[in-house]
Amino acid sequence: MxxxxxxxxxxxxxxxxxxxxxxxxxxxxxxxxxxxxxxxxxxxxxxxxxxxxxxxxxxxxxxxxxxxxxxxxxxxxxxxxxxxxxxxxxxxxxxxxxxxxxxxxxxxLVTAPPVGQAALVTEDPGLPDAWWAGLNTSLDALAAQATPRIATPDTDSITQDLVDATIRQAFPEAVDLTIPEWAPAHGDLTWANVTGPDFCIIDWEDWGTAPRGLDAATLWGNALAVPDLAERVWLERQPDLESRSGRLMALFFCAKVAGPYAHEADPRLEPARKQAAQLIDKLRST
Structure with missing residues (x-):
């Protein structure tokens, strides 16, 4: 029972x-x-x-x-x-x-403030190179470990079915969405959960196993209103984001922004739609 x-x-x-x-x-x-x-x-x-x-x-x-x-x-x-x-x-x-x-x-007590007051940023925070080095070291170290926990981005356990449903609602033309790689992730790596200029990751209640690239895609997606910053995130986390799993996570993020609950005033909306079209093309060709 x-x-x-x-x-x-x-x-x-x-x-x-x-x-x-x-x-x-x-x-x-x-x-x-x-x-x-x-x-x-x-x-x-x-x-x-x-x-x-x-x-x-x-x-x-x-x-x-x-x-x-x-x-x-x-x-x-x-x-x-x-x-x-x-x-x-x-x-x-x-x-x-x-x-x-x-x-x-x-x-x-962490004295450095969060980089963003909300999940997304609308201005370049001007982070130093040491911050990016800290990001890379931490995400690489996290992904190399193991846990039975399942990450819960936006309070939902992340599963293949959740990824399929979220992406198909927004982009029904998307191709095979099977995630080939999974690894530990923070699960809510927004700009409000990283500090600067001294790098630290806070708020670990949602961490667990997730598709490779979830954290990088979340940080990248929440920087879409600042193109140079989004590009920097992509370059720094290129191995993750240009893996098939990482591209699917980037599309997953775009689907949450541009899907049924999209807000026209969201500064990430138009960039997310453009990025999604490019991501779908890349996924079709690989």
Whole structure:
């Protein structure tokens, strides 16, 4: 018999009162948040502590935990050669009223700010060569490791079926979409999850095995509004992005931008459509 997990109510932590959650974390981890430093996102809240660390609190449905687990930052601590905040301790508890779990992770405080305030950038951040070297070293080291976890970009477990459905919705003319190579990935490598000018990758809750090139394609796609930056990402991660799997991941990203939920005001939209046509041609010829 298969047991079903009830769906959780959609909650936006940017507006939802969470004082009781923060109080519980402070008591359990014996820290105090700098409440003025809190960064509130839809699914998480993070802030500095009086211990000179950073604590990130996430609300995750039992459905997502059943599919992937809820300890991404903790398991990522075992990765070698990747620039990320050092993980220190964690706390997990089940909500008394809803089918969700709360998790708090205390990590090293990273003082460099995120490169982008959102997933995409609309201006060139002028990153130094050392930043690009850090990106390459970290992504190469990550891909060389192994994990039973499955990456969850946009909270969905990435599978061959998901890639097929996403691309076909936007580009039904696309050819064979079979992904030949899979490797560990961050799963949400947007410009908001990399810091600069000192390179570091943050927010590891979605990491896991994914098609080769997912991270590079995500960073590239979120730079499409800045052509020179997108070109730099492509050149730096050329081995990934010019593999068949990498081209499919670039097309997968373009499909999410240009598909059924496309926004005409999105500065990535027209570049994504043009890039998709080129990618489909390349995939047909290889």
């Amino acid at each position: 298969t047991l079903s997990v009830p769906p959780a109510r959609a909650v936006d932590l940017r507006v939802q009162p969470v004082d009781d959650v923060l109080d519980r974390v402070e008591r359990s981890l014996r820290v105090r948040f700098d409440r003025d430093s809190l960064i509130r996102k839809r699914r998480s809240i993070g802030g500095r502590t009086d211990r000179g660390t950073w604590v990130r609190v996430e609300r995750r449905s039992l459905q997502r935990i059943a599919a992937q687990g809820g300890n991404g930052p903790e398991t990522a601590a075992a990765l070698c050669g990747v620039a990320m905040p050092q993980w220190r301790t964690g706390l997990t508890w089940r909500d008394e009223d809803e089918p969700v779990m709360w998790r708090a992770d205390e990590t090293e």
